[in-house]
Amino acid sequence: MTIKAEYIWIDGTEPTPLLRSKTKIIPKGGSVGDLPIWGFDGSSTNQAPGRESDCVLRPVFSCPDPIRGGDHLLVLAEVLLTDLTPHPTNTRAQLAEVAGKYAEHDSLFGLEQEYTLFKGSRPLGFPDSGGFPGPQGPYYCGVGQDDIYGRPLVEAHLDACLRAGISLSGINAEVMPGQWEFQVGPLGPLEVSDQLWVARWLLHRIGEDFGISVTLDPKPVRGDWNGAGCHTNFSTKEMRENYDAVVKAAEALGKNTDEHIAGYGFGIEERLTGHHETAHYSQFSYGVSDRGASVRIPWQVAQEGKGYLEDRRPNANMDPYTVTRLIVNTCCAAMP
Numbered sequence: 527m528t529i530k531a532e533y534i535w536i537d538g539t540e541p542t543p544l545l546r547s548k549t550k551i552i553p554k555g556g557s558v559g560d561l562p563i564w565g566f567d568g569s570s571t572n573q574a575p576g577r578e579s580d581c582v583l584r585p586v587f588s589c590p591d592p593i594r595g596g597d598h599l600l601v602l603a604e605v606l607l608t609d610l611t612p613h614p615t616n617t618r619a620q621l622a623e624v625a626g627k628y629a630e631h632d633s634l635f636g637l638e639q640e641y642t643l644f645k646g647s648r649p650l651g652f653p654d655s656g657g658f659p660g661p662q663g664p665y666y667c668g669v670g671q672d673d674i675y676g677r678p679l680v681e682a683h684l685d686a687c688l689r690a691g692i693s694l695s696g697i698n699a700e701v702m703p704g705q706w707e708f709q710v711g712p713l714g715p716l717e718v719s720d721q722l723w724v725a726r727w728l729l730h731r732i733g734e735d736f737g738i739s740v741t742l743d744p745k746p747v748r749g750d751w752n753g754a755g756c757h758t759n760f761s762t763k764e765m766r767e768n769y770d771a772v773v774k775a776a777e778a779l780g781k782n783t784d785e786h787i788a789g790y791g792f793g794i795e796e797r798l799t800g801h802h803e804t805a806h807y808s809q810f811s812y813g814v815s816d817r818g819a820s821v822r823i824p825w826q827v828a829q830e831g832k833g834y835l836e837d838r839r840p841n842a843n844m845d846p847y848t849v850t851r852l853i854v855n856t857c858c859a860a861m862p
Contacts (some may be wrong), residue, residue: 530598538615540793558849561585582606588721592689617847628858635718636711636759642746643676648676651703666701666801719846744797744841753797761834769831778860790793791841
């Protein structure tokens, strides 16, 4: 008996990679390690020249396909060169090296993926004839057709992720009409990144069925509107046991800001302006319960004397492999 395996990968489009996928018919049964490698035309994905166009897909994560159902699979694959070494666009391989180096710290991440739904050239909830809806205020976690747009798609995505076994921990409407968020984790750096990429693919794919497009643009509408981020919650076993380790991690992030800002998503200067619950990208700060800081320590963490921190700087369009690698490398290097 055969099944359909939808192979998903991240391409080489700059400045922000795109998701690609294609279907392979394979025998039923086996684990992710039994799934075959597969080739693709890298010259059509900005990953190879036409004269040497072959690239290789190696499965790294699989889950039930909630769209096709049955025994069909979604298969996330990393991109390799034909000598089976990581392709230059394969940021997962770089994360795997750092995650292995600091494995004893037992890093966990929770990723808050914001996104914006569009119908044509306008966000959902923006008047078709032009102009703007009412200002920010009633939309965040709101209810009712006057304030909330796109909920059927959002609920369909939530259900699909849960059927797939993706570790979603919640969803909510965000501060701008047509803007939403889902959260993945807590999981280790490789697991949370793999699952976020698959959840993103499902969001785009389900959007097709609704005739709605999804953007991770960090500033999808210019003007007095919040941008879209991917707030990144992080802890190590030391942080989960001792508040001093939380402070030490926050301080470490402040000493390596240029590398982090460069790796936190294209267009970050448009979102991190110092307004709309952001710190300016050129400055660094941390504080308890401060959503205007670069890094927020939740109030309950300070109260309980242990826990995690939230790096509020990553964009919605960030590469989770890159962001988790940077945070693990910076914070764990500062731990004893």
